[in-house]
Amino acid sequence: MREKHVTLHITGMTCAACSNRIEKVLNKIDGVEANVNLALEQASIAIDEEKVQYHTVVKRIEKLGYGVRPEQIALDISGMTCAACSNRIEKVLNKTDGITVATVNLATESADIAYTPGVINEAEIIQRIQKLGYDATEKQSPADKEEQKEEEYEAKKRKLVISIFLSLPLLYTMFAHLPIQVNVPVPSFLMNPWVQLVLATPVQFFIGWSFYVGAYKALRNKSANMDVLVALGTSAAYFYSLAEAIRTLGAGEMPHLYFETSAVLITLILLGKLFEAKAKGRTTEAISSLLNLQAKEATVLKDGEEIKVAIEHVAVGDLLLVKPGEKVPVDGVIVKGETSIDESMITGESIPVEKRPEDTVIGATMNKNGSVLMKATQVGKDTALANIIKIVEEAQGSKAPIQRVADRISGVFVPVVVGISIITFLAWYLFVSPGSTTEALEAAIAVLVIACPCALGLATPTSIMVGTGKGAENGILFKGGEHLETAHKINAIILDKTGTITNGQPVVTDFEAKNNQVLPLLVAAEKHSEHPLAEAIVKYGMERQVHAHEVTHFSAIPGHGIKVEIDQRTILVGTRKLMEDHQINYHIYDKKMEKLEQEGKTVMLIAVNQIIAGLVAVADTVKGNAKQAIRNLQQLGLEVYMLTGDNERTAYAIGNEVGMDPRHIFAEVLPEQKATKVKELQLQGKKVAMVGDGINDAPALALADIGIAIGTGTDIAIETADLTLLGGDLSLIPKAIGLSRKTMKNIRQNLFWALFYNSAGIPIAAMGLLAPWVAGAAMAFSSVSVVTNSLRLKRVKI
Numbered sequence: 001m002r003e004k005h006v007t008l009h010i011t012g013m014t015c016a017a018c019s020n021r022i023e024k025v026l027n028k029i030d031g032v033e034a035n036v037n038l039a040l041e042q043a044s045i046a047i048d049e050e051k052v053q054y055h056t057v058v059k060r061i062e063k064l065g066y067g068v069r070p071e072q073i074a075l076d077i078s079g080m081t082c083a084a085c086s087n088r089i090e091k092v093l094n095k096t097d098g099i100t101v102a103t104v105n106l107a108t109e110s111a112d113i114a115y116t117p118g119v120i121n122e123a124e125i126i127q128r129i130q131k132l133g134y135d136a137t138e139k140q141s142p143a144d145k146e147e148q149k150e151e152e153y154e155a156k157k158r159k160l161v162i163s164i165f166l167s168l169p170l171l172y173t174m175f176a177h178l179p180i181q182v183n184v185p186v187p188s189f190l191m192n193p194w195v196q197l198v199l200a201t202p203v204q205f206f207i208g209w210s211f212y213v214g215a216y217k218a219l220r221n222k223s224a225n226m227d228v229l230v231a232l233g234t235s236a237a238y239f240y241s242l243a244e245a246i247r248t249l250g251a252g253e254m255p256h257l258y259f260e261t262s263a264v265l266i267t268l269i270l271l272g273k274l275f276e277a278k279a280k281g282r283t284t285e286a287i288s289s290l291l292n293l294q295a296k297e298a299t300v301l302k303d304g305e306e307i308k309v310a311i312e313h314v315a316v317g318d319l320l321l322v323k324p325g326e327k328v329p330v331d332g333v334i335v336k337g338e339t340s341i342d343e344s345m346i347t348g349e350s351i352p353v354e355k356r357p358e359d360t361v362i363g364a365t366m367n368k369n370g371s372v373l374m375k376a377t378q379v380g381k382d383t384a385l386a387n388i389i390k391i392v393e394e395a396q397g398s399k400a401p402i403q404r405v406a407d408r409i410s411g412v413f414v415p416v417v418v419g420i421s422i423i424t425f426l427a428w429y430l431f432v433s434p435g436s437t438t439e440a441l442e443a444a445i446a447v448l449v450i451a452c453p454c455a456l457g458l459a460t461p462t463s464i465m466v467g468t469g470k471g472a473e474n475g476i477l478f479k480g481g482e483h484l485e486t487a488h489k490i491n492a493i494i495l496d497k498t499g500t501i502t503n504g505q506p507v508v509t510d511f512e513a514k515n516n517q518v519l520p521l522l523v524a525a526e527k528h529s530e531h532p533l534a535e536a537i538v539k540y541g542m543e544r545q546v547h548a549h550e551v552t553h554f555s556a557i558p559g560h561g562i563k564v565e566i567d568q569r570t571i572l573v574g575t576r577k578l579m580e581d582h583q584i585n586y587h588i589y590d591k592k593m594e595k596l597e598q599e600g601k602t603v604m605l606i607a608v609n610q611i612i613a614g615l616v617a618v619a620d621t622v623k624g625n626a627k628q629a630i631r632n633l634q635q636l637g638l639e640v641y642m643l644t645g646d647n648e649r650t651a652y653a654i655g656n657e658v659g660m661d662p663r664h665i666f667a668e669v670l671p672e673q674k675a676t677k678v679k680e681l682q683l684q685g686k687k688v689a690m691v692g693d694g695i696n697d698a699p700a701l702a703l704a705d706i707g708i709a710i711g712t713g714t715d716i717a718i719e720t721a722d723l724t725l726l727g728g729d730l731s732l733i734p735k736a737i738g739l740s741r742k743t744m745k746n747i748r749q750n751l752f753w754a755l756f757y758n759s760a761g762i763p764i765a766a767m768g769l770l771a772p773w774v775a776g777a778a779m780a781f782s783s784v785s786v787v788t789n790s791l792r793l794k795r796v797k798i
Contacts, residue, residue: 002048002049002050003046003047003048003049004046004047004049004054005044005045005046005047006044006045006047006054006098006116006119007042007043007044007045007117008042008043008045008057008058008061008068008116008119009041009042009068009069009116009117010022010036010041010042010043010061010066010067010068010069011041011066011067011068011069012065012066012067013036013038013041013066015038016038018038018066019036019037019038020036021064022034022036022043022061022064022066023035023036023043025060025064026043026045026057026060026061029052029056029057029060030051030052031047031048031049031050031051031052032045032046032047032048032052032057033045033046034046043061045057053097054097054098054119055097058116068116070100070114070115070116071114071115071116071117072112072113072114073112073113073115073122073125073138074110074111074112074113074138074139075110075111075113075125075126075129075136075137075138075139076109076110076136076137076138076139076140076145077089077104077109077110077111077129077134077135077136078109078134078135078136078137079133079134079135079214079217080104080106080109080134081214081225081226081227081454082106082225082226082227082452082454082457083106083406083454083456083457083458084218084223084224084225084226084413084414084457085106085134085214085218085225085226086104086105086106086457087104088132088218088221088223088225089102089104089111089129089132089134090102090103090104090111092128092132092221093111093113093125093128093129096120096125096128097119097120098115098116098119098120099113099114099115099116099120099125100114100115100116101113101114102114103398103399105396105398105399105461106457106458106461107458107461107462107464107465108396108461108465110139111129111136112394112398113125122138132217132221133213133214133216133217133218133220133221134217146281149277149281152277153274153277153278153281156270156273156274156277157274159207159270160267160270160271160274162202162206162207163203163207163263163266163267163270164267166199166200166202166203166207166263167199167203167260167263167264167266167267169190169199170190170196170199170200170259170260170263170264171260171263171264171773172186172190173186173190173191173196173260193241193244193245193248193255193257193259194245196241196257196259196260197241197242197245197259199259199263200238200241200259200260200262200263203262203263203266203267204234204235204238204262204263204266207266207267207270208230208231208234208266210227211227211230211231211234211266212227212231213227214226214227214228214231215227215228215230215231215232223414224414224415224418225414226414226452226454228414228418229414229417229418229448229449229451229452230265230266230269230448230449230452232418232421232448233262233265233445233448233449233772233776234261234262234265234266235262236441236444236445236448237258237259237261237262237265237441237445237772238258238259238262240258240437240441241255241256241257241258241259241262244256244257245257256438258441258442258445258772260773261442261445261771261772261773264773264776265449265772265773265776268773268776268777269776269779272777272779272781272783272784273783275781275784276454276458276783276784276787289473290385290388290389290392290472291389293327293364293385294311294327294363294364294385295311295326295327295328295329295330295363295364296310296311297309297310297311297329298311298314298318298320298329298330299320299321299322299323300314300318300319300320300321301319301320301321301373302319306321311329311330312380314329314330314376314379315376315379316376316377316378316379317375317376318375318376319335319373319374319375319376320332320373320374320375320376321371321372321373322339322361322367322371322372322373322374323367323371324339324367324368324369324370324371325366325367325368326366326367327363327364327365327366327367328341328361328362328363328364328365328366328367328374329363329376330363330376330377330378330379330380330383331360331361331362331363331376331377331378331379331382331383331384332360332361332363332374332375332376332377332378333358333359333360333361333374333375333377334355334356334357334358334359334360334361334372334373334374335357335372335373335374335375336357336372336373337357337370337371337372337373338354338355338356338357338370338372339354339355339367339368339369339370339371339372340352340353340354340355340368340369340370341353341355341361341365341366341367341368342365342366342368343362343365352368355372360377361374362383362384362385363378363383363384363385364383364385388472388477388726391477391478391479391724392468392469392472392477394479394480395464395468395477395478395479395480395481395483395484396464396465396468396469398464398480398481398482399460399461399464399481399482400460400464400481400482400484400485400747401482401485402460402485402744402747402751403460403461403464403481405751406456406457406459406460406751406754409456409755413451413456413758414451417447417448417451417762418448420447420451420762420766421444421445421447421448422444424440424443424444424447424765424766425440425441425443425444426440427440427766428440428443428444428768432768439768442768442771442772443765443766443767443768445772445775446765446766446768446770446771446772446774446775447762447765447766447775449765449772449775449776449779450758450761450762450764450765450770450775450776450778450779451758451761451762451765451779452779454779454782454783455750455753455754455757455758455782455783455785455786456751456754456755456758458750458754458783458786458787458790459747459750459751459754459786460481460747460750460751461481462750462786462787462790462791463743463746463747463750463790463793464481464484464743464747465790466743466746466790466791466793466794467484467739467740467742467743467746467793468481468484469794470739470793470794470796470798471484471736471739474732474735474739474798475725475726475727475729475732476723476724476725476726476732476735476736476739477723477724477725477726478722478723478736479721479722479723479724480722483706483722483723484739484740484743485740485743485744486687486705486706486722486740487689487706487723487736487737487740488737488740488741488743488744489687489705490638490687490688490689490705490706490737491637491638491639491686491687492638492639492640492641492681492686492687492688492689493633493638493639493640493641493688493689493690493691493733494641494642494643494677494678494681494688494689494690494691494700494704495630495640495641495642495643495691495730496642496643496644496674496690496691496692496693496697497642497643497644497646497651497654498620498644498645498646499692499693499710499728500691500692500693500710500728500730501622501623501626501630501642501654501658501730502620502621502622502623502626502654503620503621503622503623503728504620504693505536505620506532506533506535506536506602506618506619506620507536507539507540507618507619507620507621508536508537508539508540508616508617508618509596509601509617509618509619509621510596510601510615510616510617511540511614511615511616511617512589512592512614512615512616513606513613513614514613514614515613518606518608518613518614519541519544519546520541520546520547520548520549521549521566521569521571521606521608522537522541522571522573522606522614522616523537523538523540523541523542523546523548524548524549524550524551524564524566524571525551525554525562525564525566525571525573526538526562526573527548527551528551528554528562528564529554529556529562530556531556533602533604533618536618537616537618549566549567550566550567551564551565551566552565552566552567553565557574557578559575560574560575560577560578560581561573561574561575561578561604562574569608569609570608570609570610571606571607571608572584572605572606572607573604573605573606573607573616574604574605575604575605576593576605578605579605579607579612582607582610583610584605584607584610584611584612585612586605586607586612588612589605589612589615592615593605593615596617597649598649598653599619599653600619600646600649600650600651600652600653600654600657601617601618601619601653602617602618602619603615603616603617604616604617604618622654622657622658623728623730625729625730625731626658626730627657627658627659628731629730629731629733629734630658630659630660630730631659632731632734633733633734633737634659635734636734636737636738638737639661639664639686640660640661640664641664641665641666641677641681642654642655642660642664642665642666643666643669643674643677643700644665644666644667644668644669645668645669645670645671646667646668647667647668648667648668650667651665651666651667651668652665652667672699674690674692674697674699674700675699675700675702675703677700678690678700678703678704679703682703682705687705687706688704688705688706689704689705689706689707689708689737690703690704690706690707690708691708691709691710691733692707692708692709692710693709693710693728697709701721706722706723707721707722707723708721708722708723708724708725708733708736709721709723709724709725710725710727710728723736735798738798739796739798742793742796742798743793746789746790746792746793749789750786750789750790753782753785753786753789754782754786757778757782761775761778761779
């Protein structure tokens with residue numbers, strides 16, 4: 001008996017009947033003993049691995065309608081050299097018991113892993129990766145990782161300088177082998193095989209030792225990667241040259257040497273890797289720029305004393321002093337003082353926002369004027385900026401579905417290339433140039449070296465990294481590479497009206513009165529009302545510095561309006577029906593009311609002492625950039641729809657104002673019907689994006705092919721969405737879709753050139769038309785060209 005004890009976190013249990021049912025079903029499985037705890041939402045299970053597999057237990061729990069909650073871990077992985085490495089690690093991890101899903105990213109040199117605690121732990125996952133010949137550590141902060149990368153870069157640079165110094169004399173000897181006459185004197189001592197051996201050996205076994213280590217680890221795990229190709233190719237050239245030097249020793253015969261080929265190949269590959277590392281570093285600049293936004297220290301107030309502390313030492317509940325010109329250290333709420341704060345880095349709004357006690361403030365925003373005392377409510381990884389950085393990091397580390405194609409190709413590429421290389425050698429040795437080991441070896445080495453799938457492995461992740469970074473710089477947060485890819489397929493987009501197309505807050509748009517005494521009376525009357533429109537009227541009066549009268553009696557008439565007594569005057573504010581019930585003649589305003597109502601505004605009549613005195617119109621106004629944003633979406637070829645719970649007249653008025661097709665306006669839609677509308681469009685074969693900001697939008701956001709949350713909305717909408725727009729700027733929606741299209745175009749370019757390069761390069765090398773060192777240079781710079789093409793995205797206008 002081989003027993004294993006695991007603890008599973010069960011989701012979906014609501015009562016004792018649930019836990020009892022799971023326990024009962026699991027204990028019926030031969031080789032399983034289970035104890036399910038409802039309070040802890042855990043199942044402690046003993047599994048006899050000779051009788052039952054772990055996956056069987058999990059599937060049985062899921063079949064009952066419950067879930068097994070995985071934990072997430074992010075690791076930095078070192079030692080990967082090409083797509084074959086990342087594919088190998090990913091494949092092995094995904095076959096490991098307890099790991100739900102693992103994604104390994106070559107460009108970021110990281111892995112995101114979901115696993116079941118109790119079945120496997122973090123240490124075991126790291127050991128599994130190390131067993132494959134790579135190293136894994138807990139994910140470092142971007143700053144620490146950048147520092148480590150810089151150290152590695154400097155070490156590579158030192159190695160490259162040594163390699164160039166030793167390889168240049170060998171490269172110089174190539175002039176003696178050129179088929180055409182070149183008047184360049186080659187010193188005779190450089191043609192000595194033992195001098196060449198002394199120069200080539202350190203390059204082969206000191207500078208190039210990492211290729212041997214990588215190749216050994218790959219072959220030990222029954223796989224093949226770029227290191228295998230490089231080690232095979234350079235070793236063939238080096239050891240053939242060594243054999244030739246020994247064979248011709250004392251024979252007076254000129255040996256065929258390829259020491260320069262092996263040394264120059266390693267040097268060129270190192271040079272290419274160095275350029276690639278530098279270029280890849282630039283793909284993560286978005287994270288660095290976000291990190292630089294954070295405040296480095298804060299002023300904590302303790303016992304009346306101001307103490308400067310590092311931002312990492314600020315705790316929830318601390319009282320912080322923020323002076324003019326300083327960054328707000330963390331998220332919090334103002335306790336004392338007034339100021340204006342520039343929140344453009346979060347909301348995109350350039351106008352500073354006035355802040356008073358009890359107003360919330362966001363970490364990393366800039367305090368413009370006035371000292372304030374604030375209380376920290378969110379610190380460290382819980383702040384708004386930290387969450388933005390986390391979303392960008394996760395997006396950059398994720399895989400787009402299109403990358404799976406490249407992964408499948410590169411997974412079989414290396415073994416196929418080794419096979420082609422062997423066939424090339426035999427073809428040359430037996431048929432093309434019978435008995436000529438030299439020419440056969442040259443062609444075989446060229447095939448090995450030019451076919452490395454590095455460019456293929458970097459084609460997608462580098463574009464995703466730059467694309468998501470570019471988005472973050474512009475206030476567009478894609479939650480993953482898959483969403484960045486899906487966005488380019490969108491051909492229909494649904495916009496929620498309130499808070500998305502409109503500002504979400506009613507304001508007074510029109511006011512008309514018979515004299516200047518009416519507004520003070522109206523404001524006084526509405527001050528006592530709890531109706532949402534009353535707030536807009538009171539705010540309108542305050543902006544005009546109206547002095548409101550004292551109210552002696554107030555009564556609300558549901559569905560009709562209000563009746564108020566002020567200074568022995570009776571004030572009525574409300575609908576036509578309210579006026580009719582009190583026999584008040586309001587018909588002088590009939591045409592005005594009809595016009596305003598056709599514009600989607602809510603109109604209220606005002607009467608003083610039984611005589612009509614004026615009217616006020618209130619509406620939720622359209623955002624300033626909404627019309628242009630919708631026009632831009634239509635120009636991108638998208639069908640734009642609007643959903644609202646408002647009546648048809650208001651919906652069509654707003655739709656007409658922003659230039660929407662009346663057939664694409666859905667009015668009087670209940671919150672639970674929003675997801676149904678998304679489904680209806682999907683059933684018509686459309687790829688649908690849903691844009692919303694409220695809790696009632698969450699089901700529709702989740703169901704849509706792409707859910708887009710307005711960043712000024714609720715946390716639940718942002719959590720559910722695949723794409724978040726910081727601030728309420730609708731112009732970011734067409735920009736996000738445009739960015740997705742440009743990124744996908746960039747990925748296709750990368751994949752085309754990577755595949756074209758390998759497909760064209762292998763037959764050219766096999767025909768003997770490429771010298772091995774030329775093939776090496778081409779291979780090295782193919783990866784650089786792919787990364788450089790991805791970096792072009794940083795310059796595109798969105």
